Amino acid sequence: MFAYYLDLALRSLKRNKLLTALMIVAIGFGVAASMITYSVFRAVSGNPIPDKSAQLFTPQIDSWGPQQSFNGDGEPPQALDYTDAMALMHAHAAKRQTLIYPVQMTVMPGGDRSLPINAYGIAAYGDFFPMFEVPFQYGRGWSGTEDQARAAVVVLSEAFNRKLFGGADSLGHEVNLGGHTYRVVGVIRHWNPQPRFYALFGGSDFGQPADFYMPFTRALDLHIGTAGNNSCRGKQTARGWDDYLQSNCVWINPWVELDTPAEVARYRNFLEGYAVEQQRAGRFNWPPNVRLRDVTQWLAYMHVVPPESRIALMVSLGFFVICLVNTVGLLLAKFMRRAGEIGVRRALGASRREIYFQFLIEAATVGLAGGLLGLLLTAVGVSGVGLLFEPQIARLAHVDLSLIALTLGVAIAATVIAAFYPTWRAAHVQPAWHLRTN
Amino acid sequence: MAKRSLAALLENKVRPKNSMMELQPILSTLRRHKVILWLLMLEIALICAIVCNGVFLVAQRMQHMNMPSGIAEHELVQIQQAPIAPPPDRYARAREDLATLRQIPGVLAVGMSNQVPFGGSSSNGNVMLSPTQPHQTLSAAEYFGENLVQTLGLHLVAGRALRPDEYVDADVVIKALADGSDKGFPMPMLVSQALATRLWPQQNPLGKLVWLTPKASFRVVGVVATLARANAYRTATAQYSMIIPLHMGADKDQSYLLRTRPQDRQRVLAAAVAALRRIDPARVITHTRTYDQIRSDYFRDDHAMAGILVSVIAAVLLVTGLGIVGLASFWVAQRRKQIGIRRALGATRADILHYFQTENFLIVTFGIVLGMVLAYGLSLWLMAHYELPRLPLSYLPIGAIALWLIGQIAVLGPALRASHVPPVVATRSV
Structure with a gap:
């Protein structure tokens, strides 16, 4: 029966090519516009670390006071100053914890390279690697002992290892960064969660992975300043590195791992307690103002998803709705024109159910054709996204199996839904009436 | 003879009514096709809402x-460059670099800055009066x-x-401030017109003082017409800028700016990089770009947004126009017999044409009325x-005119086809 209805549908669609083409174009355009903008939206709003986003938290402590808040909204600064950051590390109130800041260094000539190259890195504590589930190709990260020892070790990214060592196992080799040598202890496999939630304060939200990772303690010893944001309040008195560390300038991204709600509550208490202590000691002249946001909350708070992508998605969805309304009208026209034919079928014994079935199959055929056109347009559109959006974002938007399935699924489902009313009308054609007039 | 006069009588009876009274039969027809009417109206209303707001968003971008x-x-x-290790004297290095860059043929002016308008990475100060x-x-x-001023062409x-x-070396100022001294202040500064107007409305800004810290005071000695910020998030504050005479010395946060004739830009850029490498072969040049690139990078997302919106709006209008063609064709085909009867009763081709045009105009008008409410709601x-x-x-009447035009263009074909239905159709049974 299905094959027969399919055959009927194809015959019917062939009979009025203009109407059929109009419906297919409308659905194709509508679904393509929605899918192109959705692929961009999906790329920028995805969860960068889905299986751990609820266990990773970034603590915020108000070291500036409510009068000096970033946007005048009473929120604590978006990063920590050195004093608070070190206090959190020393208290060790979480299972795992790290401080992060981006660095920019020059890799000195070596091997067959005659020119120095510029490299971007991350200075962090060793917990960084297990916390963020960084996959290793060779070796491992560094341990807490090496953090303590302020060891001159480095972990390279896969791409950077290829650049420096041709992709070979480089463990134990030395790299000269900014005039100091570091021993390679690990090479990580491609790892670049987007957005780069772990270091939002300082650097682009969407970007290339870091070239190398080095111990935070070692970077401090060498007086390496942040390559990211640095924000200060009030009188600037920093004369040298030590003064800078004691200042209220914020530049450090802190992260802690807390596995259970109880641990989260305990850590929240600890933060409150720390702020109270600072107030009592006279360092803060305001009541405790702390935050503990997990990855999802942090991305939302930092407005990482560009509003453009959301508005574009909504406009496209609106367009899709218009296309569907259009399709309802055209299907109605198409089905009602065949009232006579329906009358004959009904008179010959076809039940309403069968009429429903026949016309919904016809609609689904139109939806499939529209979906295929939409898929073609989506593929063209997504490859054109690079012409429009930042290359960092464009790289993320791509056609994959789930997008293909979604495009076809949405097109067919939407068309079938749009066909409900026209089909209902078709099924309620009075056979006697139509037979008589003929 | 009698037959002829009957036809003439009919014609006379129908004729005078045509121009004014045609609305009545159209409305009663529409009442009998409520669903199609509502679908079309809904479609027009949605388009009105989306297109008005979409065009406005594009205009904003x-x-x-x-x-x-x-x-x-x-x-x-x-x-932009990154020294491997800080040079022994970064001020001397900057002077040497600038002097060398000035020698490059085709260079009209050479400058150095910690930021450029729309450069992204910004340095801002808290201004106090x-x-x-x-x-x-x-x-x-x-x-x-x-x-x-000279290099940027302010x-x-x-x-x-x-x-x-x-000009003073930055280190000297930082040291003085750290020592709590206000020696050397107030320093001279330039401000943008927008900043001057905001700080001292209706007053002469020349000679006025501002403080960036309680010790660091600055006296306005000049006003530049326009100088945008590096991170112009909000239009209202995008033009608040100050220029302070500090030597910053060569380091990774500073960049060299060269002014040249537009056609010489690429050549000058290549020559400049080569000249800088000659002074210090070990230096790393991190960025070289024309200002046009800086601007287009900064506004890339706005460009993307405008591009997407324009294509969606164009697609909306196309799909709708085609949809109206389809529905009107269906409608004409369904009513061939009625059209034939009307023709037989003396209606001219023009009457039939106008009938469908008026009908379309009415439907689009209903849609627009609903659409304006929707457009406004969406905007809120x-x-x-x-x-x-x-x-x-002002966007609403423009949107209305556009929709009326599209409706009329779309219905023209089917309406013309309708007007060519011969009166003889009336005598046939389907």
Whole structure:
């Protein structure tokens, strides 16, 4: 029966090519516009670390006071100053914890390279690697002992290892960064969660992975300043590195791992307690103002998803709705024109159910054709996204199996839904009436 | 004879009514096709809402993208570098680099800056109008560096430019401030017209003082017409800028700016990089770009947004136009017999044509009325969620005219076909 209805549908669609083409174009355009903008939206709003986003938290402590808040909204600064950051590390109130800041260094000539190259890195504590589930190709990260020892070790990214060592196992080799040598202890496999939630304060939200990772303690010893944001309040008195560390300038991204709600509550208490202590000691002249946001909350708070992508998605969805309304009208026209034919079928014994079935199959055929056109347009559109959006974002938007399935699924489902009313009308054609007039 | 006069009588009876009274039969027909009518109206209303707001969003983006920078955009190139290790004397290194760059043929002016308009990475200061003020008055961009007015091609509207002898090494100022001394202050500074107007409305800004910290005071000696910030998030504050005579020395946060004729830019850029490498072969040049690239990078997302919106709006209008063609064709085909009867009763081809045109006009008008309400509602919702201004009312009549036009163009073909239905159809049974 299905094959027969399919055959009927194809015959019917062939009979009025203009109407059929109009419906297919409308659905194709509508679904393509929605899918192109959705692929961009999906790329920028995805969860960068889905299986751990609820266990990773970034603590915020108000070291500036409510009068000096970033946007005048009473929120604590978006990063920590050195004093608070070190206090959190020393208290060790979480299972795992790290401080992060981006660095920019020059890799000195070596091997067959005659020119120095510029490299971007991350200075962090060793917990960084297990916390963020960084996959290793060779070796491992560094341990807490090496953090303590302020060891001159480095972990390279896969791409950077290829650049420096041709992709070979480089463990134990030395790299000269900014005039100091570091021993390679690990090479990580491609790892670049987007957005780069772990270091939002300082650097682009969407970007290339870091070239190398080095111990935070070692970077401090060498007086390496942040390559990211640095924000200060009030009188600037920093004369040298030590003064800078004691200042209220914020530049450090802190992260802690807390596995259970109880641990989260305990850590929240600890933060409150720390702020109270600072107030009592006279360092803060305001009541405790702390935050503990997990990855999802942090991305939302930092407005990482560009509003453009959301508005574009909504406009496209609106367009899709218009296309569907259009399709309802055209299907109605198409089905009602065949009232006579329906009358004959009904008179010959076809039940309403069968009429429903026949016309919904016809609609689904139109939806499939529209979906295929939409898929073609989506593929063209997504490859054109690079012409429009930042290359960092464009790289993320791509056609994959789930997008293909979604495009076809949405097109067919939407068309079938749009066909409900026209089909209902078709099924309620009075056979006697139509037979008589003929 | 009798037959003829009957026809004439009929014609006379129908004729005078045509021009004015045709609305009545159209409305009663529409009442009998409520569903199609509502679908078309709903479609027109949605289009009205989306297209009015969409065009407005595009206009907003265009306005944002065309934000003036105040500088000679097509004549500038930028070079950014990262020294491997800080040079022994970064001020001397900067002087040497600048002197070398000045020698390159085709270079009209050479400068150095900690930021450029729309460059992204910014440096801002908290401006106060008195040293004891508890909170800042506002935040404004701090431009430090060499020879900025001439290199950037800024337009001075009052006062004078900064003199070379007014420049001070940044370290000297930082040390003085750290020691709590106000020696050397107030320093001279330039401000943008927008900042001057905001701080001292209706007053002469020349000679006025501002404080960036309780000790660091600055006296306005000149006003430039326009100088945009590096991070122009909000249109209202995008033009608040100050230029302060500080030597910053060569380091990774500073960039060299070269002004040249537009056609020489690539050649000058290549020559400049080569010249800098000759001075210090081990230095790393991190960025070289023309100012046009800087601007287009900064506004890329706005460009993307405008591009997507324009294509969606074009697609909406196309799909709708085609949809109206389809429905009108269906409608004409369904009513062939009625059209034949009307023709037989004396209606002219023009009458039939006008009938369908009027019908379309009525439906589109109903849709527009509903659409205006929707458009306005959507605008209010966008305002609440995305810091967008209210949709100007002038967009509504423009949107209405556009929809009427599209409706009329789309219905023309089917209506013409209808007008060619011969009266003889009336005598056939389907």
